[in-house]
Amino acid sequence: MLSVRDINVFYGDFHVLHGVSLEVGKGELVAVIGANGHGKSTLLKAVCGLVPAADGDIVYAGENTRGRNAPQLVERGLVYVAEDRRLFPDMTVKENLLLGAFLKRGRERQDKTLAHVYELYPRLREREKQLARTLSGGESQMLALGRGLMSAPDLIAIDEPSLGLAPNLVDNMLQTIRQLKEDGMTVLLVEQSLALIEGVVDRIYMLEEGVISEDAAQSAKPAG
Amino acid sequence: MQQYIEIFIGGIAQSAVYCIMAFGLSLIYGTARILNFAHGSLYTTGAYVAWVLTVGGLGLPLVLAVPLLIVILFTAGAALERVVVRPLRSLRDWKMSTMMVTLGLAFVLDNANLLIFGPVAKPMPAFIDGTVTIFGAIISSYRLAVLGIALAVLAALEIFLQTTRFGQAVRAVSQDTQGAAQVGIDVNIIFGFTFGLSVVLTGLAGFLLAPIYLISPLGGWVLFLKAFVIVVFGGLGSTRGAVIAAFTLGLIEAFVVHHVGASWTLPIWLVTLLVVLMIRPQGLMGVWEK
Numbered sequence: 001m002l003s004v005r006d007i008n009v010f011y012g013d014f015h016v017l018h019g020v021s022l023e024v025g026k027g028e029l030v031a032v033i034g035a036n037g038h039g040k041s042t043l044l045k046a047v048c049g050l051v052p053a054a055d056g057d058i059v060y061a062g063e064n065t066r067g068r069n070a071p072q073l074v075e076r077g078l079v080y081v082a083e084d085r086r087l088f089p090d091m092t093v094k095e096n097l098l099l100g101a102f103l104k105r106g107r108e109r110q111d112k113t114l115a116h117v118y119e120l121y122p123r124l125r126e127r128e129k130q131l132a133r134t135l136s137g138g139e140s141q142m143l144a145l146g147r148g149l150m151s152a153p154d155l156i157a158i159d160e161p162s163l164g165l166a167p168n169l170v171d172n173m174l175q176t177i178r179q180l181k182e183d184g185m186t187v188l189l190v191e192q193s194l195a196l197i198e199g200v201v202d203r204i205y206m207l208e209e210g211v212i213s214e215d216a217a218q219s220a221k222p223a224g
Numbered sequence: 225m226q227q228y229i230e231i232f233i234g235g236i237a238q239s240a241v242y243c244i245m246a247f248g249l250s251l252i253y254g255t256a257r258i259l260n261f262a263h264g265s266l267y268t269t270g271a272y273v274a275w276v277l278t279v280g281g282l283g284l285p286l287v288l289a290v291p292l293l294i295v296i297l298f299t300a301g302a303a304l305e306r307v308v309v310r311p312l313r314s315l316r317d318w319k320m321s322t323m324m325v326t327l328g329l330a331f332v333l334d335n336a337n338l339l340i341f342g343p344v345a346k347p348m349p350a351f352i353d354g355t356v357t358i359f360g361a362i363i364s365s366y367r368l369a370v371l372g373i374a375l376a377v378l379a380a381l382e383i384f385l386q387t388t389r390f391g392q393a394v395r396a397v398s399q400d401t402q403g404a405a406q407v408g409i410d411v412n413i414i415f416g417f418t419f420g421l422s423v424v425l426t427g428l429a430g431f432l433l434a435p436i437y438l439i440s441p442l443g444g445w446v447l448f449l450k451a452f453v454i455v456v457f458g459g460l461g462s463t464r465g466a467v468i469a470a471f472t473l474g475l476i477e478a479f480v481v482h483h484v485g486a487s488w489t490l491p492i493w494l495v496t497l498l499v500v501l502m503i504r505p506q507g508l509m510g511v512w513e514k
């Protein structure tokens with residue numbers, strides 16, 4: 001479904017990703033782990049067209065998408081959920097969700113997806129009319145993921161969903177992500193620690209100082 | 225009493241026009257976080273273009289001249305974004321570079337206007353003559369028309385931003401540019417559009433005030449300064465804050481002009497601004513920059 005081959009990404013002169021490759025099969029839940037500042041977010045952003053990759057190939061759904069911008073990729077079902085939430089602070093919860101369905105792809109299924117998101121997170125329905133800036137950390141994370149789902153993704157790239165959440169909320173979040181996979185969505189997940197996602201994901205890549213390697217030992221274990 | 229009604233109505237008419245101009249400045253700051261230093265020169269240029277389209281050359285009737293003026297101004301603004309701003313956006317310090325470029329553009333426009341139209345201010349006849357009497361106060365019909373037009377423009381902007389899909393996209397970009405891109409909003413299109421709209425607003429303000437102030441090559445700078453004070457007072461990036469600030473400052477101006485003289489306007493505006501910023505550093509309704 002997604003095949004990243006040898007991409008390099010720079011911020012100005014700063015070389016962040018060094019020839020990174022990665023494969024995500026249809027329906028898989030694949031994780032990338034690595035310490036702070038090693039380029040995990042940059043990798044997801046490059047895949048989702050939010051930062052440019054200088055070279056290499058990014059093949060998504062059979063098409064080389066390197067050089068495509070985020071709107072074009074969202075319309076093709078590739079959606080990024082940011083670690084720092086990136087909500088629209090002065091809009092209500094519902095307005096945020098509906099903006100997730102900004103493009104035709106999401107808009108066509110808007111009512112159905114909205115019902116699904118509210119079923120997943122009844123809390124968001126309760127807070128429908130509240131401004132996003134007033135949400136708690138946990139609620140913001142729900143809204144960030146809910147807004148991503150409103151775009152009706154085939155592949156959703158979720159960046160450190162555990163960031164700032166209490167341990168019990170992290171478990172819930174991972175269960176939800178697991179459920180998305182069961183429902184047929186492909187998921188590319190970024191997290192910092194192996195302990196958190198062990199047993200939840202199908203395969204794991206490690207990103208260290210912009211260099212990626214597949215964690216063979218982890219990946220050999222059947223997901224459970 | 226009558227005198228105060230005159231001052232009050234004159235003041236809100238003036239405020240409404242400042243408001244349109246400040247709205248444009250705030251719109252660009254809100255979406256792209258750029259302070260457009262050419263905003264005042266574009267105000268003047270808009271007035272000159274209107275002059276050429278009407279009394280100064282082509283002699284078109286207003287029903288033709290106004291739509292044409294809007295198209296020309298919008299195209300100029302969108303082109304400014306496409307040709308000047310967008311290429312700079314890949315630079316690391318693009319906001320700073322862009323502001324410097326808009327300052328350069330201001331000087332280019334000013335000098336072009338000076339060369340083309342000369343240093344002598346051009347008069348522009350009011351397109352409505354006569355006066356109206358309200359509660360015994362005599363008000364020029366033109367000022368009332370200006371007030372009506374400016375309020376209609378503001379209402380249209382508010383409806384556009386709050387209720388249309390495109391307006392929502394503009395608000396989304398101004399609240400979180402990356403978030404907007406994530407949901408599939410083409411940020412470049414929104415930037416181009418807001419630059420276009422912003423130039424339409426400032427040019428229209430130039431056109432509306434031309435019969436009151438005449439058109440001169442450097443006349444836009446005072447208006448730019450006023451729009452800037454309004455935008456900072458209202459809170460950078462907040463169009464609603466700009467509306468409140470424009471009316472507050474416009475009314476203050478009307479009373480200052482009447483009681484102490486026009487040259488006191490800016491000093492008193494600046495003192496008001498200082499007081500507001502001391503109490504609320506982000507302005508009335510500003511967006512906090514992280």
Ligand SMILES: Nc1ncnc2c1ncn2[C@@H]1O[C@H](COP(=O)(O)OP(=O)(O)OP(=O)(O)O)[C@@H](O)[C@H]1O
Nearest residue numbers: 011014016034035036037038039040041042043083
């Ligand atoms: N817009 C940017 N401009 C310049 N440098 C950047 C930019 N974004 C990220 N970087 C740098 O690139 C490196 C990788 O950042 P990235 O956000 O991808 O790391 P990360 O692995 O996601 O870290 P974290 O776990 O803290 O989220 C960091 O050194 C960061 O400072």
Ligand SMILES: [Mg+2]
Nearest residue numbers: 040041042083
């Ligand atoms: Mg990160």
